[in-house]
Amino acid sequence: MEELLKKMHNWMDDYMARFVTDDEEVMQGIRIKMIHTGYVTKIARELAQHLKLTTHDVQLAEVMGLFHDVGRFRQYSLYKTFNDAQSEDHADLGLKVLTEEMPYMAELSPEDEVVVRFAIRNHNKKEIEPTEDFRKLVFARLLRDADKLDIYRVLSPYLVPDGAQKAPNFVPSDASQLVSPDFVRDFAEGKQADYHRLRTHGDRKLVRLMWVYDVNYSWTLRKMVERGYVDLIIKYLPEQEGLDEGIRRLREYIKEKCAAEDRVDL
Ligand SMILES: [Fe+2]
Known part of the structure; x- marks a missing residue:
């Protein structure tokens, strides 16, 4: 496995290098994904070690x-966007890339390949697809956590007021900073918000905060809190009636979840 892992890293480095271009605007997007890949790889390892796998x-x-x-990488070169709704699902696309271009998948055992594909396919979906296989679930949860933790790092410059204006989807008006009433209500009731109803920049911030409820392992949530991501989002939420109740509920949840122990028996 050690050897295989080396070959996979080398392949991925070469693959990503194929997307390097002189176009600085394109390069900005590509670079973000290269760095994100490095961090998520590292976090996934750390979390797996923490879980004593x-x-x-x-x-x-x-x-x-x-x-x-x-x-x-293929998504950006084909569609010039990272928006799945405007192009295609990047996890499904990634599995296609692995099938078509990555020569070493077959060197994994069939059982391992199934688990790897399951985790990748489910890393960005609203929920993990139902499965009876606990191994699949453990790894899908792990990868989703590792990804979210690093996305908070990527997003944090955009969460502060100045940075917000540089965010790709920024709409410059005061009203756009507010959270829509239905989102405030769902948040106060501790319910998951419906992403399809996202309307304002404030909604987007709140949805990012509500990812906390979707974190699987307490290790991940502790890191998010330690690195200040949770407080940062809360700090720059608008002053709005009803948000306090949601924040109080969220902090309560965080306290309980962080105190829990991660136990995985594989
Ligand atoms: Fe992703």
């Missing part, structure tokens, strides 16, 4: 982190 399974987590966003 076997050496083999820690390496498997590393493979997932390494390839989870491989579809981003």
Whole structure:
């Protein structure tokens, strides 16, 4: 596995290098994904180690982190966007890339390949698809957590007021900073918001905050809190009636979840 992992890293480095271009605007997007890939790979390993998985399974987590966003590069070169709704689902696209271009997938055992594909396919979906296979679930949860933790790092410059104006989807008006009433209500009631109803910049911030409820392992949530991501989003939420109740509920949830112990028996 050690050897295979090396070959996979080398392949991924070469693959990403193919998307390097002189176009600085395109390069900005590509660079973000290259760096994100590095961090998620590292976090996936760390989380797997924290969960006391076997050496083999820690390496498997590393493979997932390494390839989870491989579809981003083809997506950007084909569609010039990272928006799945405006192009195609980048996780599904990534699996296609692995099938068509990555010669080493077949060197994984069939059981491992199934788990890797399951985790990658489910890393960006609203929910993990139902499965009876606990192994699949453990790794899908791990990869989703590793990805979210690093997305908070990527997003944090955009969460402060000045940075917000540089965000790709920024709409410059005061009203856009407010959270829509139905989102405020869902947040106060601790319910998941419906992404399709996203309307304002404020809604987008709140949805990012509500990812906290979708974090699987307490290790991940502790990192998010330690690195200040949660407080940062809360700090720059608008002053708005009803948000306090949601924040109080969220902090309560965080306290409980962070105190819990992660236990995974594979
Ligand atoms: Fe992704």
